[in-house]
Amino acid sequence: MRYQQALGKALRDEMARDPGLFVVGEDVRESLRGVTKGLAEEFGANRVLDMPISEQMFTGFATGAALAGRRCVVEYQIPSLLYLAFEQIANQAQKLHLMTGGQAKVPVVYFVPGSGARLGLAAQHSDHPYSLFAHAGVKTVLPATAADAYGLLVASIRDDDPVVFLAPAAALPTREEVPDEPFVVPLGSGRIHREGHDVTVVAVGHLVHDALALADELADEISMEVFDPRTLYPFDWELLAASIGRTGRLVVYDDANRTCGLAAEIIATAAEEMPLLAPPKRVTRADVPIPFAVELELAALPSREQLAAAVRHVVREEVRG
Amino acid sequence: MTAELYRTMRTIRRFEERVVDLVNANEIAGVTHEYVGQEAVATGVCAALQRDDVITSTHRGHGHVIAKGADVRRMMAELLGRVDGLNRGRGGSMHIADFALGIYGANGIVAAGAPFAAGAAWTAVQDASGVVAATFFGDGGANQGILHETMNLAALWRLPVIFVCENNGYAVTLSQARSTAGSLIERAAAYGMAAEAVDGMDVDAVLDAARGAVERARAGEGPTFLECRTYRFFGHHTAERTMKLGYRTDDEIASWRERDPLLVTGRGLGEAVRAQIDEDVEQLLDEAVEFARQSGRPDPVDAFDHVYASGLRPRSGVAS
């Protein structure tokens, strides 16, 4: 099943299971982004609400409905629209449970069905803002594959807290077998896609596929373990520690900006708490707004060549004395 | 009815005056935004609501929360940061909430609660529960985009929302004349909703207008905008008195004080009734302060509780 179809199946299965669940967003009835197609016909127009272009309002609207007992998925057409909604997510929904001493819960999923760069969309349509939400302690989900997208979307919808769910644009065309029966991938559980003993490569979102391709390419030379956190907050530190316990070496492959990005957090935590044999490395986006021309865009994004160089470097480092 | 309205207003007034003393005595941390002068607005609006109806409040929220029926003892405990506070000491003045009474919280961000009211109102329509939602905001809040986004949707979908603008003439030091083009009523009317200006110093006038709005909302006739013209007698917050700000004159304050809603409503009650209520309120607030002081202080080891409804523990600031 294609990744995008898996997202649609997760929404359909959950809407059938929970009659209180509804979807809001822009053009969600016609389904510009493809994931909500047919839901209005199947479940009724009052379960799939087309909203005026008022992201702050419809994000807060979902909070209000959630406080009144509903669950909601809010779709954003562009990843950077989350900046408009940031106050309502990070400062309202996320904090309400604490601020009310546990009275309020806000089970809302903030869903971007196409986050990150997709070549040629330029600076305002190419961001991949997961680090911001992880930084704010908002549960943040970034599935790399179709089955994980299904299981994590179901888990995110059923979760009692706000969850930011970013489907990487570059992963949407990928395929993976997805079981017919509903299932859940718990938030906070990582996945080791490929075992290896020389180095742990943490790759996020669509970069998991890239890291796996590189592991194949380098197979004769280096044994790469490919670790996909799947959820960025909470992060599966235990699984990562176990992996680094075996390899002793770490490279992080991250599509966030370099400064204060997710990779920085992973490396800092590993340095403090895990048995690294050699200094780790990270390959990230440059701190550059994505330029339009394809050559420039590619130069700003993390690449497989950069990852290969980092992996080779880390593996050749002398073991610390 | 008048006696009950007066009792609520008196409770808010004296609650706030005691809060000022407690802030000044450092028994309450931080600053609070007092509602003194504006009591008729919260009291009149909430008297038109039922227990299940929803309100969203503001940084100046104590009045709304009291008028909606919250227990002043647990409110006071919250302000003192105690475990028996309505929010278990996690919210304080700017986040007081009581979901059992439809109080979706005071809010530290101007107008940010408005869309909650729309979401709750939409849910009420879906559930045919008859619930209406009132959202309070100031003249300053009337310039927030999110409020206008919400007014648009509420009018478009005919949601049972009551937009209660408390126009006290200022957003901190900025007068309405220096902040606001055109008229608030005309802005609201342009969305196609009922909109009226109300004397916010007259609790009966507010109650009348709010009843009309609630009736329309429950009848499916959509939202109403009430511009309640009022005034705050105290500074923007408790700390203002030390700041020597010159944005308004003593004469202006004195002239509004002549229309103090407690004096106006109190006069109509007769001396004996009024004095009895005043005494009852004093006793209630004595109890509230005593209750708050007796309540335990939170244990620092509980600082990471109630962050996630799912029970997830947040990361702490040091490696384990």
Ligand SMILES: Cc1ncc(C[n+]2csc(CCOP(=O)(O)OP(=O)(O)O)c2C)c(N)n1
């Ligand atoms: C969005 C936002 N901007 C600025 C502030 C800081 N602030 C707190 S209250 C306030 C003035 C609000 O004025 P108004 O809405 O008229 O309410 P009032 O204080 O008069 O009750 C400001 C600027 C804030 N809390 N939220």
Ligand SMILES: [Mg+2]
């Ligand atoms: Mg004001």
